[in-house]
Amino acid sequence: MVNLEQANELLAEFNAIANTKKHQPFDKNDPLKVGVDLGTSSIVLAILDQDNKPVYGSFEFAEVIRDGLVVNYVEAVQIVSRLVREAEEILGVEIESAATAIPPGTVGNDKKIVSNVLESAGLMVTTVVDEPEAAACLLGLTQGAVIDVGGGTTGISVIENDEVVLTLDEPTGGTHMSLVLAGYYGISVAEAELLKRDHDQEKTNFIIIKPVVDKMAAITERMLEQHPIEPLYVVGGASFFEEFAPTFSKYLGMVVERPDYPQFVTPLGIAKASGDSKYAE
Ligand SMILES: Nc1ncnc2c1ncn2[C@@H]1O[C@H](COP(=O)(O)OP(=O)(O)OP(=O)(O)O)[C@@H](O)[C@H]1O
Ligand SMILES: [Mg+2]
Structure with a gap:
């Protein structure tokens, strides 16, 4: 069952964080859950704690992806690197790995290239999920x-x-x-x-x-x-x-x-x- 009210609370909290770049208190001993969404109009970094509470978030508008395909690899890597380095500075922890997503039906090289962007930005890719599947995951x-x-x-x-x-x-x-x-x-x-x-x-x-x-x-x-x-x-x-x-x-x-x-x-x-x-x- 979807608890929309709960999802909305989380989204409002994340929206406030992502627009101010102020992080929420978190336990530095616990690993963080990091997600990078390479979208057509923006790249979003989302960080949750183990209880799925928002810790930090940031985004940059960018046109490096078109219809789910990476069209400007170098700029995509630069933006992801920038978002991650900034997050590390603000949070005072190292971010080593992250999950990412692809549009449904993306296969082969088009799929690989999304992971390559994260890897070139110095991240280990833990998970590659379908975008709407990620959305379903958040909503439960x-x-x-x-x-x-x-x-x-x-x-x-x-x-x-x-x-x-x-x-x-x-x-x-x-x-x-x-x-x-x-x-x-x-x-x-x-x-x-x-x-x-x-x-x-x-x-x-x-x-x-x-x-x-x-x-x-x-x-x-x-x-x-x-x-x-x-x-x-x-x-x-x-x-x-x-x-x-x-x-x-x-x-x-x-x-x-x-x-x-x-x-x-x-x-x-x-x-x-x-x-x-x-x-x-
Ligand atoms: N306040 C708003 N009113 C109307 N449209 C908006 C508003 N804010 C963002 N959008 C539109 O939403 C779209 C971007 O949505 P979203 O951030 O979900 O896409 P994305 O993940 O970058 O792209 P995709 O999933 O297609 O790769 C853009 O077309 C943008 O113009
Ligand atoms: Mg999207």
């Missing part, structure tokens, strides 16, 4: 589906009896919302990205980008035709809009929940999965 979801709407893609994982039984990843994400806004107003994508996040413009923005949300809901609907399942959880930064989950819910005629600070669900889930034998390679 053992039955249902997670729809992770990030920058580049919509990734879906169906979970039954605590096992992932179906995954898919489609190239429609928050970037496509920005493209639609840019086209509508005749502005650059960078300007549209800022406008999209302007809370005061949220209602108008949502009307313009709604076709993209409907497309994401249609992707989910196709998955549900293949494999009916409930409950549904949407996560990922692109689900930030207040109307996002209700729009999904209306489209699908089902209850759709969205945790608070949805951009941090996957990174925190990666850290939580770290060292867990269930997710070991």
